[in-house]
Amino acid sequence: MQAYRFALDVTPGQERALWTHAGxxxxxxxxxxxxxxxxxxxxxxxxxxxxxxxxxxxxxxxxxxxxxxxxxxxxxxxxxxxxxxxxxxxxxxxxxxxxxxxxxxxxxAGRRAGRPVGFPRFKSRRRSTPTMRFTTGAIRVESDRKHVVLPRLGRLKTHESTRKLARRLDAGTARILSATVRRDGGRWHVSFCVELDRTERVPARPHTTIGVDVGVKHLAGLSTGELVPNPRHLDTTARRMRRRARRMSRRVGPDRRTGSCPSKRWEAARRQVARAHARVANLRRDGLHKLTTRLAREYGTIVVEDLNVAGMLRNRWLARHIADAGFAELRRQLAYKAGWNAGRLVVADRWYPSSKTCSGCGAVKTKLALSERTYTCTTCGLTLDRDLNAARNLAALACEVIDARSGRESQNGRGADRKTRPRGPVAVKRQPGTAASAGQTGTVPPQDGTADHVPFRHHERLRCG
Ligand SMILES: [Zn+2]
Incomplete structure (x- = not known):
């Protein structure tokens, strides 16, 4: 299952029909x-x-x-x-x-995990997202690759080419299950939920492991030595956002107490604010997709940390930057894309000290301030960028765990004779159904067991990169 999402260019008449349907x-x-x-x-x-x-x-x-x-x-x-x-x-x-x-x-009734869910509330015309979902009827992607057909709405022009989906439909490797139309960031989008026959893919370097350390300073430090810069889209547009929000606040908005309607100029200002936010979201999504696709297509094993993103977002000094970087989305995309490319995603335990460990000698520092951007080892003298050091530790950790599981490393059960090198418990994600006993006792299983992963193959030899 995969979704294909296209922006629509609708005529005024079609737009009215869309609003009517959403209403x-x-x-x-x-x-x-x-x-x-x-x-x-x-x-x-x-x-x-x-x-x-x-x-x-x-x-x-x-x-x-x-x-x-x-x-x-x-x-x-x-x-x-x-x-x-x-x-x-x-x-x-x-x-x-x-x-x-x-x-x-x-x-x-206590049958549902997570935060308590309240009783549903009424949807407001102003605040709810206009949306409708078609599961039956004439749902088509036209052969000119510029239009889609939906029941009652007819032929709608897409803003971009539907080539990616149309090719698969022509080849018979895709089947449309449903189409959802939704207004996002001031524009209508159609999203096709598609059942795909995927061809078997192999990463370019199937026996190579890469560690990915996500952070705010750099979006990702890779164990290959590459530092992916954090574009900080929200910060770069902060001025524009502030100006637009200020303009909106000066105009006459809706007032609950007097029941007055918002002015036309307030509506226009609000559209501009929404556009600015939508643009940031688009830029962020684009960057994350490009990075995760590149990693998943190239490396056989990708190691990431299990970050407590929800917890980190409670830190009010960092929340905006963390949310802007999209840590959780990065991990989610890596998980499913590794599955598509016959790769593997290894998730290191939340408590594994990837930043505090020296990637050269394995010594662990007790303290490492967030402001220390360069890792300097007091034992062996290694000097290295902090994020790169963490990425290398993650890559090495995967090799160690995978070696241990294929029976080649068995000298120390609980790390008693190697005090300086903690072997953090690691969860190797597997397909549900296969018996999973990853690493050691105390393994924290990854939060979402839904992503598909390739089962671990025992005879694979790994070279750490
Ligand atoms: Zn060292």
Whole structure:
């Protein structure tokens, strides 16, 4: 499964149709939510009067089929114009609500990990993202590679060529499962969810290991000696953003207390702010994709650290820079792209001291301030960029662990005779189903076990780069 996303160039008429569809999705969502809520409230009130459980107002189902049944029964009254939009638009809203209610119910019953999920809230015309998802009907990519066809909306021009997807569709190696249209950063995009037949790919250097140390100073330090600069897109556009935000704040926006509408000029200023943010996001995404594709296509084994990004974002001095660099996205992309290229992603444990260890002799420093950009070893005198040192440690760690697992290194079970070289527990990501006992006891499994990975091959010989 892979998504192909294209920006659309829509005519004013098409844009109106898109807004109508998005509004239809929102209406179906809000109407159904109100109905479910009313029934829940009614039942709660009846219970408080001491009505018998059997005599309560019957509960409203909130699975997608149940919501759809209720909507279809009521749509003639609620939205007499319903036939103007594709039925998929209403389904988008109902599906979103069904999932929201399920998440809330699961979270309340303790069946769902993560932070507690609240009861769904109504979608606002201003604040919600206009979106609709088509799963059936005429979904096509035109052979001129400049247009897509969607149910009810017809032929929409794409801003860029659809060549990448069209070629695969022509060759019969792709099948479109669904198309989602969504407004992002002031422009409509269509995203095709596609089932792909991937050809077997091999990285250019399948037996080479590379360590990747992500950071704020450099986006990535590679164990090959390359330092990938951090473009800091957010900082470079900070002036422009500030100016646009200031302009917006000076104009007359919406006011909840007086109920006044925003001015046209405020709307225009807001569009400019949104464009600036969208541009930063695009630049960031582009840079990350290029870097991760390059790494995944070249190296057989990629080693990264398991960073606690959510925790790091709580540091208010660094949060903006960390979020701007996109650490978590980098790791996510490496995970799935390594899988596509028959490579392997090794995730070093969160507590492995990759920065504090000397990549030359293995001595570990007890302290290393974040401001020390150059690593100087007091034992062997090695002087090296801090990020490069960490990247080399990560690469070496993978070699060590992989060697150990293929049975060639077995002299010290728990590192008792080599105090200076801690063998940090390492999680080698594997496909689910294969028995995983990575490295040592105390292994912290990687957070997302969903990414696909090539199973570890025991006879592979690795050369560390
Ligand atoms: Zn040293």
């Amino acid at each position: 239809a999705a929102r209406l179906a969502y809000n109407w159904s939510l109100a109905r479910v809520k009313a029934v829940l409230d009614q039942r709660a009130a009846e219970r408080s009067y001491g009505v018998d459980e059997a005599d309560l107002t019957p509960a409203a189902g909130w699975t997608l089929p149940a919501l759809r049944r209720a909507w279809n029964a009521a749509k003639n009254d609620v939205a007499p114009w319903w036939s103007k939009c594709s039925k998929e638009a209403y389904n988008t809203g109902l599906d979103a609500l069904a999932r929201a209610l399920k998440n809330w119910a699961d979270s309340r």
